[in-house]
Amino acid sequence: MNEFALIESFQAGDEFAFVGIYNRYKGPVYSFCYKMLLDSDSAKDVMQETFLRVYENRDRLLKTSSFKSWLFTIARNQCLNSLRRSGRHVGLQPDNSEMIVTSETPFTKMEKLEQVKFVAQFLESLNPDYREVIILREYQNLTYEEIAAVTRSTISAVKSRLFKARRQLAKLMEKAMLASELRFRQVEPGDVASTTLRVN
Amino acid sequence: MSDQRENNNEFQRHEEELNLFLDGELSFDRQANLYSHLAEHPESRSFMDSVMLFRRMSRQEFIAVPPAADDEFFERLATLKASNSQIDRVQDREPLWNSRKPISMRTALATVVAVFMVGLLLPISNPNESTSFLEQEEERVFFDVPQTRVLQSYIYVFVPGLTIEADDN
Numbered sequence: 001m002n003e004f005a006l007i008e009s010f011q012a013g014d015e016f017a018f019v020g021i022y023n024r025y026k027g028p029v030y031s032f033c034y035k036m037l038l039d040s041d042s043a044k045d046v047m048q049e050t051f052l053r054v055y056e057n058r059d060r061l062l063k064t065s066s067f068k069s070w071l072f073t074i075a076r077n078q079c080l081n082s083l084r085r086s087g088r089h090v091g092l093q094p095d096n097s098e099m100i101v102t103s104e105t106p107f108t109k110m111e112k113l114e115q116v117k118f119v120a121q122f123l124e125s126l127n128p129d130y131r132e133v134i135i136l137r138e139y140q141n142l143t144y145e146e147i148a149a150v151t152r153s154t155i156s157a158v159k160s161r162l163f164k165a166r167r168q169l170a171k172l173m174e175k176a177m178l179a180s181e182l183r184f185r186q187v188e189p190g191d192v193a194s195t196t197l198r199v200n
Numbered sequence: 201m202s203d204q205r206e207n208n209n210e211f212q213r214h215e216e217e218l219n220l221f222l223d224g225e226l227s228f229d230r231q232a233n234l235y236s237h238l239a240e241h242p243e244s245r246s247f248m249d250s251v252m253l254f255r256r257m258s259r260q261e262f263i264a265v266p267p268a269a270d271d272e273f274f275e276r277l278a279t280l281k282a283s284n285s286q287i288d289r290v291q292d293r294e295p296l297w298n299s300r301k302p303i304s305m306r307t308a309l310a311t312v313v314a315v316f317m318v319g320l321l322l323p324i325s326n327p328n329e330s331t332s333f334l335e336q337e338e339e340r341v342f343f344d345v346p347q348t349r350v351l352q353s354y355i356y357v358f359v360p361g362l363t364i365e366a367d368d369n
Contacts, residue, residue, distance in 0.1 A: 022273070031263040044266060048273040052280055115257040122254070137223065138258055144225070163219045166251055173250035 007061050022051055029075050035135045036079040046082055050075045069149040130165035222251055
């Protein structure tokens with residue numbers, strides 16, 4: 001069943017269609033909320049709240065051009081409200097970027113967990129305005145038009161924010177790479193073998 | 201000074217192209233220009249590598265919805281439906297004069313007495329009094345108008361270009 005058929009059935013009162021919509025979009029919405037809030041409990045709560053709002057506003061569904069954009073708009077607003085309520089936006093200090101690399105291995109050979117941690121720390125260091133466009137683009141693969149619809153801004157504003165966010169990312173990456181290389185060089189030849197063993 | 205500004209503009213243009221390329225939005229005819237720029241500028245290449253590396257790293261994490269989230273959600277949904285069904289919106293919108301609220305016998309008696317007292321205090325009007333207003337508005341119609349008689353026996357109808365003549369024969 002395609003998206004429009006599901007929405008029409010849901011509007012006609014078919015509860016199973018709503019379950020279909022929920023099952024189809026819960027993953028992307030949860031992923032978006034998780035990356036925005038960087039907390040699984042909050043993400044779960046916001047994801048549930050988003051779908052409850054979809055259920056309550058079913059009569060407005062077909063008036064929107066894109067269901068996906070509408071859904072992410074609700075999720076995004078809920079995330080921003082949650083961030084505002086918790087007052088949690090403690091970005092990383094610029095000097096703390098060296099702390100990201102905890103291993104003495106080359107950057108590209110970071111363990112999976114470390115990479116995940118790095119990504120989370122990078123996202124946390126970003127302003128929510130930049131974070132949302134990076135997540136919507138890199139994780140959700142939304143087009144510029146869709147991101148503009150979700151964030152209620154223009155395409156040029158979306159591009160500008162995305163490019164600036166990437167510029168920050170590149171700077172952080174360079175610092176982390178440098179720190180990683182320096183540490184790697186400082187390790188003695190005997191220690192390199194032990195480090196490699198530890199990585200593998 | 202102007203060379204520096206031109207260089208900055210050039211760099212910004214290439215940065216935009218690079219971002220569009222990373223998003224798969226750069227048209228094919230502009231890609232060759234970008235490739236030559238990347239070949240000449242290691243800092244742009246480094247920028248591209250950083251974004252690609254971040255992209256790879258961000259794919260490392262598989263984010264799955266916790267299984268308990270579904271149960272919790274459907275519980276919340278059931279609660280929402282129950283709360284919606286309990287609220288009768290039609291009842292809420294019913295006008296005040298249609299609402300029936302029970303009152304005590306004492307209140308009812310007090311209201312009746314109060315209405316009676318107000319009725320006693322009202323001025324009583326004399327039924328024999330005639331109002332001048334009705335007299336002024338009265339209009340007399342006379343039906344003894346003499347009957348009119350038609351004295352002419354011919355009727356002429358004049359239409360441009362046409363004359364009709366008729367009589368009572």
